[in-house]
Amino acid sequence: MPTKSPVAADVVAAVRGLLRQGLPVAPGSTVAPLLELHGVAARASDPGDSVSRTAALNGVLRGLLARFPNARYAIPVRALFGLPPAAQGLNLTSRRELAAELAGHEVHHFRKRVEPKLIEMVAAELLTDAERFIRPTLIAPRLPTPAGRESIVPDPFAWEVAEAEVHLARLWAAIYAARAALLTVDRLVSLESGHSEIGRAAVTAAWRWSTARAEALTYTSGFATDQSPDDLVALAGWTPTLTTEQVDRLVAATQGGEATREQFIADLHGETELSTAWNGGFQPPPPTDVEGLIA
Incomplete structure (x- = not known):
């Protein structure tokens, strides 16, 4: 480097x-x-x-x-x-x-x-x-090609190390899944797709992002107390502005990151204000002002 x-x-x-x-x-x-x-x-x-x-x-x-x-x-x-x-x-x-x-x-x-x-x-x-990469403290770990099945010795320390790796893998899987879902919404908006298609993608993005935040909260509270869940989830990409209460409501609906998309939606049924804040935030931004580019 x-x-x-x-x-x-x-x-x-x-x-x-x-x-x-x-x-x-x-x-x-x-x-x-x-x-x-x-x-x-x-x-x-x-x-x-x-x-x-x-x-x-x-x-x-x-x-x-x-x-x-x-x-x-x-x-x-x-x-x-x-x-x-x-x-x-x-x-x-x-x-x-x-x-x-x-x-x-x-x-x-x-x-x-x-x-x-x-x-x-x-x-x-x-x-x-x-x-953005000058302080690369938040980078997904590189995965070496295993030589064979990885055995875990029956020892409390080995179990703890394996558990930490499990949560780390879940965290980065959730972050990348959230990033893919958020990019899908932005792509559909750029394509000027139908309102219903963008809406479905936005709901998926909310579920994926909330799951990533739930995983980040679990990981930072139990295995990496020096890291911020906000910084980890921010790696997934831009999201609409929500209140602290709305963010907490989304995370709660993931049931600790275990909820399916259908369970997540059912839990949030009737949350009109939250739905408007999230889905409305993906509306296309105004065109960039190009004045001043040409001298």
Whole structure:
């Protein structure tokens, strides 16, 4: 793991260099500063291997470009870097022409005035992502391939260690399940799916998120008292703003994380205000203000 993340100027220069070839980043490309970013190294299956880091960098870039914060340039910037709607293998000139067309700019204006700012925005997103991994205290444990069946000796200490691992596995399974459910809701909202389909997904997300919180409360109270359940559950992703009482009501409906989706729904029957707060929070946000992007 790197001890110091690259400075902003180095990241901007590396993103500019990356643009020439486009995505995906090939192993051996001259993007060393990007491979040193904390967010890239933390996601690599083998942080000491440049090929593994390159694969992680490709994943980070795809994710950031898929969630580009400026609505007007979200699709053009993806095309500029070689992601759909750009066809694979297009050179920079062709990608730039497509991006300019999608953004509604003349190509020369786009190259001189818009493209440099888009590069800076991508670099800023990478640096922001890296900041989240500077203190990687909350990372899912790596799982080694077992050599065979793992035997547990009949001993109180061994039983306690196994129990802690059980709860740790349940915790991370619940966090990832909650993340998948929350992403599903956001994807359906982006697709402008039907109200009922989004509503069903939102209910599933509430169940998964509440279960994750129940598991986090159990784990931090019994096995990791130095960790915060709020910080652990936050890893699942954004959720609508709820009161403390509403959060507690959701968690109670999971029956300690054991409730099925149907049991969870039945327990919360008639909680209209809570349902409105959760489901209403997933309404599409207003468009990003694009003023000031073009100098």
